[in-house]
């Protein structure tokens with residue numbers, strides 16, 4: 001069974017249709033890249049999959065392991081294994097990162113009927129993962145994303161991804177605002193999480209990221225639909241020719 | 251320690267309309283006849299076997315009160331209170347004179363047990379976590395004075411405190427046993443003529459706590475009072491007086507609950523604090539009176555006068571309050587900074603939900619040289635509530651070098667509530683430095699979505715964000731109070747988001 005099936009999805013925001021019948025199938029173990037110019041609807045797609053309020057689905061379906069995802073509350077989707085690494089992670093002042101991680105992890109585990117992590121087990125796990133992502137321990141004591149650099153915010157997203165062990169990871173513009181070293185660390189973190197059970201949807205404007213996270217499929221989005229699908233070579237092709245050709249096609 | 255699992259569970263368990271402390275205790279009680287008159291004042295005084303001077307003091311206040319009118323300047327609305335339709339005295343009927351805790355009506359003990367308040371002399375270990383990176387927690391003990399309707403039913407740890415020279419007893423007892431102290435200090439910070447509610451309290455107060463810490467003594471444990479209104483149609487008028495003599499220190503905690511009732515109940519307390527040279531008083535409140543139901547019916551009218559005077563040089567008074575309950579809150583814990591180099595602090599979390607109305611803040615009156623004050627106020631409004639911060643900072647002509655820092659932050663949840671900030675600042679000398687910062691923000695949809703995407707429910711997310719918002723103030727509370735306050739915050743915001 002496919003992990004994620006988006007079928008003919010139509011989405012409106014404030015009476016304007018943003019996605020016009022988008023379809024996408026993702027199987028476990030696959031890495032899909034979604035590329036497209038600004039404003040083509042990439043973030044909208046990721047938000048609708050994750051269940052952000054404010055979007056009206058006027059047609060189509062989203063199935064997750066065959067279950068109707070649109071019927072589930074966003075926290076339920078998270079507990080089922082849908083993870084979205086945000087393009088712009090928010091700051092939560094006064095809430096220590098470590099505390100946030102633990103609260104969220106235990107909320108998910110509880111929703112799945114699993115036992116909560118004991119404090120030592122949890123700390124051990126966080127230490128391991130944060131070390132591999134080059135995240136200093138004192139960053140975990142600070143408020144969630146408060147005063148974090150762009151790179152730190154993105155690493156914090158990947159840290160959460162590693163801790164929560166979701167089966168579907170959607171990464172929205174993970175590369176934006178990162179220099180090449182920061183990008184490499186983040187990409188290594190993501191690659192370490194690739195597994196036959198887990199699928200990834202990597203949203204990006206630039207081909208650069210895909211040199212580090214090599215996708216199995218590349219979809220080109222323009223004006224609210226997928227206009228072309230191919231293998232990893234499609235990304236390179238785009239690097240040369242740009243998006244202009246597709247903007248007309250859409 | 252945000253949104254601990256227990257909080258989350260508890261939030262899940264309760265309905266919007268459920269107030270955790272809303273049970274009623276069935277005990278026999280003795281009441282004065284309804285209404286207020288000189289005779290009632292005399293009745294109360296006689297019940298307490300008070301000396302003549304105390305009765306005179308009360309009568310003077312009563313006569314003054316007759317000439318006063320209820321204040322209307324606060325941003326709160328309520329139907330006119332009929333002061334003749336209230337009982338001014340209710341006491342659990344004692345089977346005999348009590349000489350130890352074992353003789354307290356077991357129903358009352360059960361009530362306090364339900365409230366989680368230990369009246370027996372046992373150590374409190376529950377809920378105490380060592381601070382991150384801090385030392386493992388010592389066994390902390392708290393002496394409790396429990397006030398049930400109009401009378402104090404038990405004061406624990408009396409003997410041990412006595413050894414340290416600390417006097418901690420119901421004020422009705424202190425009037426008889428330590429008249430020299432009570433006469434000297436009662437009404438010296440909040441005069442009987444102070445304001446409508448304080449004057450009423452002076453006439454009819456029935457009990458409350460009295461604390462005296464002698465020179466150089468660091469009070470060996472936290473002192474605590476729990477107020478419980480049980481009787482129907484009964485006003486509660488407690489009076490608290492705390493004196494920290496030269497170089498002493500005391501930390502005092504106050505908690506309040508009431509049963510859930512359809513009619514409103516009046517609570518008009520007066521708290522006076524006096525800190526002499528180099529003394530420090532830390533006063534913390536977690537106020538959780540019944541706030542009324544989801545339609546705005548019932549709830550406590552909390553019209554309270556709290557004031558501390560830093561009478562001596564280098565003295566310090568610090569107020570910390572977490573206000574989650576009451577239908578109406580009218581409360582301005584203040585500091586008179588008379589001693590040179592004295593310091594006043596006010597840390598406040600005021601949460602309103604449903605139809606609650608909060609008008610709260612502080613006054614920092616700088617009279618002495620180089621006095622300093624700090625105000626950190628966090629107002630959270632949800633539902634259809636109104637939440638006002640009202641503050642006054644003044645520096646007298648002689649208060650050279652006075653300093654104040656004020657930060658008022660308001661957080662709105664939803665769009666049917668209101669937050670208001672009304673700061674008054676007045677410096678009568680040019681060397682005073684007053685800083686004021688204020689922010690108002692709405693709880694951000696993006697932040698909530700971020701949290702729910704990570705698996706938190708909407709309620710948990712709100713609780714988490716709010717606990718982050720109030721963290722600076724929570725940190726001022728003693729540990730077990732902070733834990734309790736944190737839970738209360740989440741509970742009181744239950745149902746605030748769609």
Ligand SMILES: Nc1ncnc2c1ncn2[C@@H]1O[C@H](COP(=O)(O)OP(=O)(O)O)[C@@H](O)[C@H]1O
Nearest residue numbers: 013014018036037038039040041042043044045
């Ligand atoms: N909340 C919103 N309100 C109005 N328009 C929106 C909103 N979110 C997105 N849009 C519009 O939808 C289109 C797609 O946006 P988005 O999904 O962010 O694209 P991308 O991520 O590909 O840059 C844009 O035209 C954008 O202006």
Ligand SMILES: [Mg+2]
Nearest residue numbers: 042043087173
């Ligand atoms: Mg985008």
